[in-house]
Amino acid sequence: MANAWFVIVIVGLVVAGIALVPAIKKRNRLSVESQSGHRIPAPDYTQDREDARLKHMSDEDRAWESATLQRHHDNQARAETLAKQRQ
Numbered sequence: 001m002a003n004a005w006f007v008i009v010i011v012g013l014v015v016a017g018i019a020l021v022p023a024i025k026k027r028n029r030l031s032v033e034s035q036s037g038h039r040i041p042a043p044d045y046t047q048d049r050e051d052a053r054l055k056h057m058s059d060e061d062r063a064w065e066s067a068t069l070q071r072h073h074d075n076q077a078r079a080e081t082l083a084k085q086r087q
Contacts, residue, residue: 057065
C-alpha cells in the first residue's frame with residue numbers, strides 16, 4: 001500500500017512539473033521584456049515563404065496564377081456593380 005501512495009505522489013509531482021513549465025517560461029520571457037523596456041518581436045516568415053514559393057514556380061504556374069487573380073478581380077468588380085445596382 002505504501003508503494004501505491006509513493007507512485008501516486010511521484011505521478012502528481014511529474015504532472016505538476018509539466019503543467020508549470022509553460023508558466024515559468026512565460027514569466028521569464030515577460031521578465032526579459034520588462035527589463036529591456038520593449039517587446040521582443042516574433043519572427044515573420046511570411047515574406048520568406050512567398051519568396052520561396054515564387055522561386056519554385058514554373059512559367060505555367062505563373063500564368064495560371066495571373067489568370068486566376070484576374071478572374072477574381074473581375075468577379076469582385078462584377079459583384080460590386082451588382083450591389084450598387086440593387087441599392
